[in-house]
Amino acid sequence: EAQVTQNPRYLITVTGKKLTVTCSQNMNHEYMSWYRQDPGLGLRQIYYSMNVEVTDKGDVPEGYKVSRKEKRNFPLILESPSPNQTSLYFCASSLTAPPSGANVLTFGAGSRLTVL
Amino acid sequence: KNEVEQSPQNLTAQEGEFITINCSYSVGISALHWLQQHPGGGIVSLFMLSSGKKKHGRLIATINIQEKHSSLHITASHPRDSAVYICAVRGWRDDKIIFGKGTRLHILP
Numbered sequence: 231e232a233q234v235t236q237n238p239r240y241l242i243t244v245t246g247k248k249l250t251v252t253c254s255q256n257m258n259h260e261y262m263s264w265y266r267q268d269p270g271l272g273l274r275q276i277y278y279s280m281n282v283e284v285t286d287k288g289d290v291p292e293g294y295k296v297s298r299k300e301k302r303n304f305p306l307i308l309e310s311p312s313p314n315q316t317s318l319y320f321c322a323s324s325l326t327a328p329p330s331g332a333n334v335l336t337f338g339a340g341s342r343l344t345v346l
Numbered sequence: 347k348n349e350v351e352q353s354p355q356n357l358t359a360q361e362g363e364f365i366t367i368n369c370s371y372s373v374g375i376s377a378l379h380w381l382q383q384h385p386g387g388g389i390v391s392l393f394m395l396s397s398g399k400k401k402h403g404r405l406i407a408t409i410n411i412q413e414k415h416s417s418l419h420i421t422a423s424h425p426r427d428s429a430v431y432i433c434a435v436r437g438w439r440d441d442k443i444i445f446g447k448g449t450r451l452h453i454l455p
């Protein structure tokens with residue numbers, strides 16, 4: 231089944247304890263991205279990647295790191311989590327960057343992170 | 347001013363009604379997405395548009411590039427259509443994705 235898999239789905243951690251949220255897709259998609267969703271603010275893009283070894287900042291990259299060493303994986307790293315990073319996180323992928331028409335976004339199920 | 351504005355923010359309608367959700371944006375785009383998020387939280391992509399109109403079942407999406415406006419229509423609405431509908435645009439210059447704040451739709455049986 232074609233899908234984007236995120237892990238963990240739920241995590242409670244403490245301030246300063248490094249954590250990684252993994253994202254993997256099995257569709258050979260070039261474009262991958264991370265978003266956070268907060269009440270009243272909606273979805274906001276954190277980082278995106280157009281292809282292997284190519285990453286760019288979205289609107290809210292502060293406090294996050296990403297890497298794209300392989301096409302299928304795009305982990306989100308919180309080096310020193312803080313309570314304001316408590317959020318619902320989504321990973322998504324699409325086949326190619328524009329202007330190709332085949333770039334519908336496929337989302338992971340979401341990861342709910344709480345930082346105490 | 348937000349770069350992507352959706353209206354209405356909330357909409358309650360009776361089953362069977364024709365539903366329209368609007369999205370206006372202020373940036374140059376390469377594509378516009380309509381997404382659906384159910385109460386459980388999962389997000390599904392409904393449409394990706396760069397011009398014209400697309401139809402899938404009871405859902406129709408249109409975009410007017412000159413007016414920087416898109417609409418999502420639901421015909422013969424059903425309670426299972428109750429969800430948050432989110433408009434998202436992909437910038438042509440930098441490929442960033444910017445989201446609207448969503449429209450919460452509630453269809454009453």
